[in-house]
Amino acid sequence: MRINCGVFIEEMISFTTYKFENKIYLGCPQNSIYHFDKYGYDEIVIINKTKYIDSFQLLFLKILSEASYKPKCYGGGVKSFLQAKHIVEIGFERISVRDLFFESRTEYLKIIQEIGRQGVTLCIDVQLFQGVYFIVSNNKIVMPLVEFTLDDENMPGELFVNNIDLNGTLSGPDILLLKQIMEKKLKTNINYCGGIRDIEDVNIVKQFGISAVTIFTAASTINNGNQKLINNSFFK
């Protein structure tokens, strides 16, 4: 199972979050990626909170892709095949798309076809309402998780399951959500994100047979959100 670390970027700053309200600044993104590279993380997931991708952003992303030899996945603001193509060509191995899947299935399929499904991660944000899991996109409920399925044509190389209730909480993984996802028997790699605190949590998630776990807050913080640029305890 891959253990990936994630970092948010916005306006040339890298940060992580703790319980949503608190942004913990990690400083220069290049420096963060360089340090993540030194430890045992398998891949680096970079989520761009800037809501657009222009030529300046691409230049900035190119600098980030060059900051380490680790494979990298990019997510944030990808709205078209051309944007995805540019991002792959500047040095990212995979593109993560979220809203595009629900907003323009044609463009999503074009990305799958042209880049290849192994280069595409589909991200679904999952939130619990009154005891039922729903997929949300653009702050709106899209569908109950139980109705979510993927046929062969739409199948990405990886499904990134993000429990947004647990993001940044360091409260442990969502076992019930993992069970529901794995019961779907989707023919793709499952990457879980949300609530991971430490290596024990990673081992719990591993028992479900998922392919990867992505750690944001715990990768760079310890002890209730106190900052430590790199938490390497996952690899001791």
Place this chain on the structure above:
Amino acid sequence: MRNRVSLFNPTVSNIGSFERFLANNDINSIFVDIDDIVETKTLIICGVSGLSLKDENYILHLRSWVRSLLANNIRIIGICAGMQMLFSFTEESSEEMLSLIKGKVNKLDFSPQLTNTFIGFRNVLIPGTNKNSKAYFSHGYGITEFFPEELLNYVTVELESNQFFLVYFEADNLIGFQFHPERSSEDWRNYLISKIL
């Protein structure tokens, strides 16, 4: 900067990773397109996606160009899908590929996992050594049908489903990596450099 390498992007590829990787190793690279005159000793065909979406005319054109490079003693290194397209056929498409070497690309069986692709690291034997080192894969297809007698050197990996696929080969002036050596361990990055210089 030492000798230059040409980088070719046939469809969509992480060509930027290679440019930087080579620059970090003090090797200058240039991007080339089909029909360009190649003035370097080595051409790298970078790969993320494959040739399966291209039409027959493009493939014929590409085959003719790549064969002319080989005739001029230029070494061709194929990476990931760039390696697959050096072979004859792929299950993904009915079109013949570059056919520089006999073999077929087939869908891999990753069972007992249900997944359609494999993303991650495998330990792969470094040719000429007894050492395994971590190699980064991102693929759903692999070369499962090939002729060992046509290869000077090759490494295969066996999947849990007992299926074997080719992960590395050398044949005359052709070299192929099914994985991404530029994103793999330092051992593999050094091995790639040794094949370029």
